[in-house]
Amino acid sequence: MQSGKKERKQKKVELLLLGNCAVGKTSILRRFTNAPTAFQTYIPTVGIDLVKRTLILDDENEACVKLWDTAGQERFRTITRAVYQRCDGAMVVFDVCNRKSFLAVHDWIKHIEQNAPHCVAKCLVGNRADLLEREVSQDEARETAKELGVPYFETSAKLDRNVEETVTSLVQEVCNRNESTLEESAIINASLHRLSVEYNSLTKSEDSWCSC
Numbered sequence: 001m002q003s004g005k006k007e008r009k010q011k012k013v014e015l016l017l018l019g020n021c022a023v024g025k026t027s028i029l030r031r032f033t034n035a036p037t038a039f040q041t042y043i044p045t046v047g048i049d050l051v052k053r054t055l056i057l058d059d060e061n062e063a064c065v066k067l068w069d070t071a072g073q074e075r076f077r078t079i080t081r082a083v084y085q086r087c088d089g090a091m092v093v094f095d096v097c098n099r100k101s102f103l104a105v106h107d108w109i110k111h112i113e114q115n116a117p118h119c120v121a122k123c124l125v126g127n128r129a130d131l132l133e134r135e136v137s138q139d140e141a142r143e144t145a146k147e148l149g150v151p152y153f154e155t156s157a158k159l160d161r162n163v164e165e166t167v168t169s170l171v172q173e174v175c176n177r178n179e180s181t182l183e184e185s186a187i188i189n190a191s192l193h194r195l196s197v198e199y200n201s202l203t204k205s206e207d208s209w210c211s212c
């Protein structure tokens, strides 16, 4: 018996969390998977970690999201670089209460551009936005995001504010990019097909002029 329930189309999306030490990358990842997190303690990530979650986008589409958590510490950069090759999107995270982590954002964007072989969708994330002792205002962060040509989101992993929305928005951007790439290649293929038909008919009619 048919249930009448339509299956959603599933897309696979791999995202990367990048940013300086202690900006809250792991906390964002744990919030995204609803894993319990102790916010009193800081345990630096060693190497790299991965979680998976299915995200419902709308009635027809869902995404199987693989989210890679990288270590902010310099000594792990070689390991994390390998993952750049496979990701579709990257979240560059800074701590709104730590100016140094904000200034490092340009370097992280450069890292992505140097190590990812293809066009990666990016967004800038100001985390720890629940705290009052800010060193980076929302306006300044927005301005920087604008210069970098990426969207800006503020999150609080601690209070579970805006994490789901930020990841969903980046996943959506990746899916839109893939669709427009597919549309572009369909247009290119159609044009190539038309050109080859025109060329064939031209060469055929030239053949018919041949007197030999």
Ligand SMILES: Nc1nc2c(ncn2[C@@H]2O[C@H](COP(=O)(O)OP(=O)(O)OP(=O)(O)O)[C@@H](O)[C@H]2O)c(=O)[nH]1
Pocket (backbone or CB within 6 Å): 019, 020, 021, 022, 023, 024, 025, 026, 027, 028, 038, 039, 040, 041, 042, 043, 044, 045, 046, 070, 071, 072, 073, 127, 128, 129, 130, 131, 155, 156, 157, 158, 159
């Ligand atoms: N107040 C507040 N604290 C947070 C928030 N997110 C993370 N923290 C705390 O900030 C510290 C660092 O968080 P992590 O998630 O471990 O940071 P990380 O970016 O993964 O650090 P590395 O793994 O070393 O690169 C921890 O003590 C967290 O509990 C937040 O939104 N608000």
Ligand SMILES: [Mg+2]
Pocket (backbone or CB within 6 Å): 025, 026, 027, 043, 044, 045, 069, 070, 071, 072
């Ligand atoms: Mg971590």
